[in-house]
Amino acid sequence: MTQKAEKIEFGVFADWIFDGASVLDLGCGDGELLSFLIREKRVRAQGIEMNEKAILNCVAGGLSVFQQDIDTGLSEYTDGSFDYVILNQTLQQVKKPDPALREALRVGKKTIVGIPNFAHYKARVSIFFRGRVPVTASLPYQWYDTPNLHFLSLNDFRDYCKNKDIQIERSFFKSFNRQVHLLPNIFAEYGFFLLSKKR
Amino acid sequence: MEEQDFTNVKETENTQPQTYTFAQHPAELILESGEKFGPITLAYETFGQLNKEKSNAILILHALSGDSHVAGPGGWWENFVGPGKGIDTDKYFVICSNVLGGCRGSTGPSSINPKTSKPYGIDFPIITIGDMVNAQRRLIDYLGIEKLLSVVGGSMGGMQVLQWMVACPDCICSAIPIATTMKHTPQQIAFNEVGRQAVMADSNWRNGDYYGHCIPAKGLAIARMIGHITYMSDASMAEKFGRKIKAERATSKFAAEFEVEGYLRYRGDNFVKRFDANSYLYITKAIDYFNILNGNSLSDIFHGLRAKVLVIAFKSDWLYPAYQSLEIAKACKLAGMDASYCEVNSNYGHDAFLLEIEQEAHLISNFLKSLNGNSKEPGKD
Numbered sequence: 001m002t003q004k005a006e007k008i009e010f011g012v013f014a015d016w017i018f019d020g021a022s023v024l025d026l027g028c029g030d031g032e033l034l035s036f037l038i039r040e041k042r043v044r045a046q047g048i049e050m051n052e053k054a055i056l057n058c059v060a061g062g063l064s065v066f067q068q069d070i071d072t073g074l075s076e077y078t079d080g081s082f083d084y085v086i087l088n089q090t091l092q093q094v095k096k097p098d099p100a101l102r103e104a105l106r107v108g109k110k111t112i113v114g115i116p117n118f119a120h121y122k123a124r125v126s127i128f129f130r131g132r133v134p135v136t137a138s139l140p141y142q143w144y145d146t147p148n149l150h151f152l153s154l155n156d157f158r159d160y161c162k163n164k165d166i167q168i169e170r171s172f173f174k175s176f177n178r179q180v181h182l183l184p185n186i187f188a189e190y191g192f193f194l195l196s197k198k199r
Numbered sequence: 200m201e202e203q204d205f206t207n208v209k210e211t212e213n214t215q216p217q218t219y220t221f222a223q224h225p226a227e228l229i230l231e232s233g234e235k236f237g238p239i240t241l242a243y244e245t246f247g248q249l250n251k252e253k254s255n256a257i258l259i260l261h262a263l264s265g266d267s268h269v270a271g272p273g274g275w276w277e278n279f280v281g282p283g284k285g286i287d288t289d290k291y292f293v294i295c296s297n298v299l300g301g302c303r304g305s306t307g308p309s310s311i312n313p314k315t316s317k318p319y320g321i322d323f324p325i326i327t328i329g330d331m332v333n334a335q336r337r338l339i340d341y342l343g344i345e346k347l348l349s350v351v352g353g354s355m356g357g358m359q360v361l362q363w364m365v366a367c368p369d370c371i372c373s374a375i376p377i378a379t380t381m382k383h384t385p386q387q388i389a390f391n392e393v394g395r396q397a398v399m400a401d402s403n404w405r406n407g408d409y410y411g412h413c414i415p416a417k418g419l420a421i422a423r424m425i426g427h428i429t430y431m432s433d434a435s436m437a438e439k440f441g442r443k444i445k446a447e448r449a450t451s452k453f454a455a456e457f458e459v460e461g462y463l464r465y466r467g468d469n470f471v472k473r474f475d476a477n478s479y480l481y482i483t484k485a486i487d488y489f490n491i492l493n494g495n496s497l498s499d500i501f502h503g504l505r506a507k508v509l510v511i512a513f514k515s516d517w518l519y520p521a522y523q524s525l526e527i528a529k530a531c532k533l534a535g536m537d538a539s540y541c542e543v544n545s546n547y548g549h550d551a552f553l554l555e556i557e558q559e560a561h562l563i564s565n566f567l568k569s570l571n572g573n574s575k576e577p578g579k580d
Contacts, residue, residue, distance in 0.1 A: 056558075
C-alpha cells in the first residue's frame with residue numbers, strides 16, 4: 001500500500017501479463033514493479049539486480065532476487081523458463097544491449113522492454129537550440145555521472161527489432177505519467193514494448 | 200522417545216551447555232561410512248523461548264572451530280544473535296549445538312571411549328558433515344521440534360545448512376547458507392591438508408595418543424595460523440597490520456617482529472588452549488569429504504525442496520569465493536525454489552561472515568520476517 005501513485009506503465013504491464021505468470025525482472029531495483037505484479041497478478045517473481053542496497057530492499061520485501069550482472073549472461077536459465085522477462089529502464093544501462101536482449105528473448109517466452117526516448121522534443125530542443133546534451137525528466141543525468149550508456153530513440157528501437165526479427169506485439173508510450181498517442185518518437189519520454197521472437 | 204517441553208522454560212543465562220545423549224548400544228548411529236557409533240552426546244545451548252506452535256525455532260550451525268555458545272557473553276556470534284539483534288531471541292528460539300567430532304562438550308576424539316575407558320584418539324571413526332547433521336536431527340527430535348523455521352550457518356556451518364536441505368527437506372521452512380560451498384575444492388582441501396600435516400608432524404601428536412601427555416601445541420598452532428591467513432584478505436591484512444613492527448625489541452633474529460606475525464602467533468597459541476588437535480584432524484577431514492552433489496547434477500540436488508533460501512557471499516572471501524555461493528543459489532533456482540543471492544561488499548575476506556554483522560542482520564532479520572506469511576501456508580506433506 002504505497003502512498004505514491006503507481007507508475008502508469010505498471011498497469012499496462014499488468015494488462016499484458018497473464019495471471020500467475022512467471023516473471024524475471026532484469027535490473028529490478030528495489031523490486032517496486034515485481035511487488036506490484038505479485039499483488040495484482042499473483043506472478044511468480046524473480047529479480048536480478050547489481051546494486052547491494054537495492055538487493056537489501058528486495059529481500060526486506062520478501063522478493064527472490066539475485067545479485068548478478070546481466071552482462072555476464074543468464075546461462076543458468078533454460079530457454080523459455082519464464083513467461084515474461086522484463087527489462088524496464090535497464091537496456092540502456094547494460095554494456096551490451098544486443099546480447100542482453102537476445103538472452104532475455106531466449107529465457108522468456110515474451111519480453112517487455114521499457115526505454116527512455118532520446119528523441120523526445122525537449123531533448124531535440126536542448127541539442128538543437130542550446131547545443132547541450134539534454135538533461136530532462138526522463139534523462140535526468142549529467143553526461144559525467146549518467147548510468148545510461150546507450151542513447152536511442154523509440155524509432156531506433158523499432159528499427160532494431162525489425163532488423164533482428166523481433167516482433168513488437170504491443171507498445172505503450174508515456175510522458176508525465178500519461179499515455180501519449182500522437183507521434184511518440186517526438187512526444188513520448190518513454191516507450192514500452194511487448195516483444196516476442198518471430199517464428 | 201522422551202521429549203522435553205521448552206515452551207514454558209524461563210529464559211536463563213545458560214553458561215554451561217546442556218547435553219543430550221543418544222545412540223546407546225544397541226541403537227548406535229549408523230555413520231555414512233557404514234560404521235555403527237555410539238553413545239553420542241551433543242552439547243547444546245538454547246536462547247529465547249519456543250512458542251506454543253513450536254514454529255519459531257532456528258538452528259544455528261557453527262564453523263570449524265566454533266561451539267554451542269553462539270550468543271550471550273563471549274558467544275562466537277554474540278553481536279548477531281540475541282535480544283533485538285539480527286536473529287532476535289525475543290522472537291525466535293535459537294538452538295546451537297557443538298558438532299559430532301568436536302571438543303566443546305560433544306562426543307569427539309578426546310571423549311572417553313566407554314569400551315576402553317580411555318580417550319578415543321584415532322580410534323574415533325571418520326565422520327562426515329552428513330553424520331553431524333544426522334546427530335543434530337536427533338537433538339531436534341528430542342527438543343520436540345518437527346519443523347525448523349530456519350537453519351543458518353557460515354563456512355562449515357553453511358555446509359551443514361546444505362546438508363539439512365538435502366537430508367531433511369521437510370524439516371525446514373528456510374535455509375541461510377553463508378560463505379560456503381557445495382563441495383570442497385582442491386585449493387580448500389590443500390589448506391586443510393597443510394594444517395593436518397602440521398599437527399601430525401608435531402612429535403607430541405604421538406599418533407593421536409597424547410591425552411595425559413604434552414599436547415601437539417606447536418603443530419596445532421601452526422595449523423591455526425594457516426587457517427587465519429585464509430580467513431583474511433590482502434586488503435584486510437594491509438589495513439590491520441600494514442608493515443608495522445611490534446613495539447618491543449626482538450629478542451632473537453626470528454622473533455615475531457611484524458605485527459602480523461605477532462597476531463598469527465597469538466591466534467595460534469590461544470587456539471590450542473581451547474581446541475583438541477585430533478578434533479581438528481577429524482573435522483577438517485569431514486569438511487574435505489563434503490560434496491553435496493555426490494554425483495547429482497546441479498538441477499537435481501534440491502529437487503522437491505520447498506524451503507525459501509537466502510544465500511550470502513562476501514566479495515573479498517577467497518577461501519570460499521562468491522562464485523561457489525552463486526552456484527548454490529543457481530541450484531535452488533533450477534529446483535524452482537524461492538531463492539535470493541546477495542554478495543556483500545566487504546574487505547574482511549572469509550572472516551566477513553562473523554564481522555559484517557550489520558549487513559547480515561539487515562538481510563537475515565528481514566528475510567526471517569518475510570517467512571511468517573509463507574510458513575503458515577498449508578504444506579503438501
